[in-house]
Amino acid sequence: MTKLLLAASALVFAAPAWAEIHEVEPGEGAQERLQEALILAEPGDEVVLGAGRFVLTDGISLDVDDVTVRGAGMDATVLDFTTQAGAGEGFLITSDDVTLRDFAVENPKGDGIKSKAADNIVFYRLRVTWTEGPKATNGAYGVYPVEGTGVLIDSVVVSGASDAGVYVGQSKDITVRNSIAQYNVAGIEIENSRNAIVENNMTLHNTGGILVFDLPDLPVMGGGDVIVRNNLVTTNNTPNFAPAGNIVAGIPKGTGVMVMANDNVLIENNLIAENDTAQVMVIAYSQTFTDARYDPYPRNVLIGENLYTGGGGDPYLPGAEMLLAAFGGSLPDVLWDGLAKEGTPALFAVEGTRGWSLNLPVQGQGVANAQPGPMVVDTPASLILDQVTGAPAELAARIAG
Amino acid sequence: MMSHVGLLGAAALALSAVTLSGVIAAKDAEPLQVSDAAVATQKFPRALSEFGFFSDAAGQVPVPGVVPYQLRTPLYSDGADKLRFVYIPGGASAVAADENEVLSFPVGSALIKTFAFGEGADRRLIETRVLLHRADGWLALPYRWNAEQTDAKLALAGGRLDLTTPAGEAISYRIPNKNQCKECHGVEGAVVPIGPKARNLSHDWLTRQVAHGRLDSVPANAGTMPHWGAGDAAEAEAAARAYLDVNCAHCHRPGATASNSGLDLRWEQGDPMKLGIMKRPVAAGRGSGGLDFDVVPGQPDQSILLHRMKSAEPGVAMPELGRATIDPEGVAAVERWIVELGQ
Numbered sequence: 078m079t080k081l082l083l084a085a086s087a088l089v090f091a092a093p094a095w096a097e098i099h100e101v102e103p104g105e106g107a108q109e110r111l112q113e114a115l116i117l118a119e120p121g122d123e124v125v126l127g128a129g130r131f132v133l134t135d136g137i138s139l140d141v142d143d144v145t146v147r148g149a150g151m152d153a154t155v156l157d158f159t160t161q162a163g164a165g166e167g168f169l170i171t172s173d174d175v176t177l178r179d180f181a182v183e184n185p186k187g188d189g190i191k192s193k194a195a196d197n198i199v200f201y202r203l204r205v206t207w208t209e210g211p212k213a214t215n216g217a218y219g220v221y222p223v224e225g226t227g228v229l230i231d232s233v234v235v236s237g238a239s240d241a242g243v244y245v246g247q248s249k250d251i252t253v254r255n256s257i258a259q260y261n262v263a264g265i266e267i268e269n270s271r272n273a274i275v276e277n278n279m280t281l282h283n284t285g286g287i288l289v290f291d292l293p294d295l296p297v298m299g300g301g302d303v304i305v306r307n308n309l310v311t312t313n314n315t316p317n318f319a320p321a322g323n324i325v326a327g328i329p330k331g332t333g334v335m336v337m338a339n340d341n342v343l344i345e346n347n348l349i350a351e352n353d354t355a356q357v358m359v360i361a362y363s364q365t366f367t368d369a370r371y372d373p374y375p376r377n378v379l380i381g382e383n384l385y386t387g388g389g390g391d392p393y394l395p396g397a398e399m400l401l402a403a404f405g406g407s408l409p410d411v412l413w414d415g416l417a418k419e420g421t422p423a424l425f426a427v428e429g430t431r432g433w434s435l436n437l438p439v440q441g442q443g444v445a446n447a448q449p450g451p452m453v454v455d456t457p458a459s460l461i462l463d464q465v466t467g468a469p470a471e472l473a474a475r476i477a478g
Numbered sequence: 479m480m481s482h483v484g485l486l487g488a489a490a491l492a493l494s495a496v497t498l499s500g501v502i503a504a505k506d507a508e509p510l511q512v513s514d515a516a517v518a519t520q521k522f523p524r525a526l527s528e529f530g531f532f533s534d535a536a537g538q539v540p541v542p543g544v545v546p547y548q549l550r551t552p553l554y555s556d557g558a559d560k561l562r563f564v565y566i567p568g569g570a571s572a573v574a575a576d577e578n579e580v581l582s583f584p585v586g587s588a589l590i591k592t593f594a595f596g597e598g599a600d601r602r603l604i605e606t607r608v609l610l611h612r613a614d615g616w617l618a619l620p621y622r623w624n625a626e627q628t629d630a631k632l633a634l635a636g637g638r639l640d641l642t643t644p645a646g647e648a649i650s651y652r653i654p655n656k657n658q659c660k661e662c663h664g665v666e667g668a669v670v671p672i673g674p675k676a677r678n679l680s681h682d683w684l685t686r687q688v689a690h691g692r693l694d695s696v697p698a699n700a701g702t703m704p705h706w707g708a709g710d711a712a713e714a715e716a717a718a719r720a721y722l723d724v725n726c727a728h729c730h731r732p733g734a735t736a737s738n739s740g741l742d743l744r745w746e747q748g749d750p751m752k753l754g755i756m757k758r759p760v761a762a763g764r765g766s767g768g769l770d771f772d773v774v775p776g777q778p779d780q781s782i783l784l785h786r787m788k789s790a791e792p793g794v795a796m797p798e799l800g801r802a803t804i805d806p807e808g809v810a811a812v813e814r815w816i817v818e819l820g821q
Contacts, residue, residue, distance in 0.1 A: 217763025
């Protein structure tokens, strides 16, 4: 931003009636100049971040509807939070109809890019990196929309998150696609959310690749209607580095796709390879709970055709050696805990799916009473979930062309 | 780069704004009066002096109609001395509509809070935050005091400065930016006041406001929150719950910044799970400190809530905004409550 422009915007806080481009360059005073541009932007405006490294000591935030924040590319424009001294995340968005594109966030102290109750938001060609690799002291979530309706995450790259690289929580109408998540505890996680498509992503070298969870005691529950398709989910064998207490701290390393306590989840046409514990895991919520609104069981999880290679050869489970011996050197692709809601099948799998079950007798009591055996489930009557449409088409149109 | 048209337009508007404010200043020669235009309509007044809240700015002496008040249990702000004032435009009055909510102030009202460090002649005013009730809702703006202590300038983007707290800790003090004001003051996407609830104001003060016609009535729960600093005289539970309400519940309540956590720390919340008792964290990340539950009765060392209060590290420390140091008295009060929960 030139000095003249800065002077003009400092003097005048009145809104011009036309869309403006607010250019911000890195360098001296970047914290204040960038934050001021984000505050003074009006609906329809674009905040353009120049190439280079913005050294930021505090989180930044956007609370104006219909604003685009655009950098010069996920490797060219870097918001560097390595010396962050305050706030719970790097970049916080609390307004609707926002598009974030073409920049990177590095080493935020808490979460990377968080949107809270921000509807119709697009995350496009963004990178969130904790540059020292997997560490328990890294922030929890990389790209983190929560409580939103209409979320498109496209072509983002996230690594090092001590919880989930891409985490969509308590939201609906979601698409996560064309993205790469590696060296996180969870690669991509859809939690307590409805109507989500996760497609054409690569999740590799995480502790768990793609997670679809529902948890109790939250304002929004009843997660389900999720399609996981055409993803590469491979070698997610990184030791779990999540701080204890977080739900993902319980994920065994070597987990490919994991579904916990959801209904209507379709997993098909994925390449799922070399995940040492389970290529696919379907389980009930593993802890005790008191929330009467909560359903801890998976319901109607559909396992369609997937290409499985390797995997299950080094399970991070109690009694691994005995299990390997019993199953002939490696575990079958699908692990089910054997729990289901009375009268509602937990899962279906297409003919030829190799699976095993822990045959747990009771939810929330751990695996001490497991009676491992072959998985016996029906084949699905249909593999069509018409109700799952993902993010509204308008969001993809915003970044098309 | 802003388009040339935009730049020209901005310059033209700047000119008119300057001219306009000159006219207002000339016309409004009355020095001891709040500028209702600055409070209610002028988009972002650039200096605190434009509001006319004080007859002596450095001394924080308010003009008539700007009324000082205190909270029984205040927010911890690194030990800053906080001077609070409320302005209600002439002829109007506040309404005590819902006793659990903030007094309902009419449009044109302002809440003013100045943060200061140091005693007596050494006192330095650091910042003044104003909440302005306008026709389209509340607006929160931060003002940063100049070195001469003659006036404070609008600091939309916030700022940092080095200072030493009363406890002797050298810190980088954060003046919040306009959006960060809303992070604490936001409910359902709108800016709202937090502090002046009847339960956290003194009965005497409320009674005086009714007598002066600035408030319609004194609610039954007036002054029922404990007086912070009363020490052991306050019940452990009441002290801790008041502290959590004032320091945490502006975010940890339905509709606010941390609603997604499921934690609701408001004074009126009675559900133990919502208060964090044996509740698992949802998005705590490394803030969990390796612990499983927010509050474990009888075991403060196993309680995430206390762990985060005892940290000053960004990403772990709670609240996320508004403090750089640990509040030993707050920690002690909450610890006492958690111990008592186990008995």
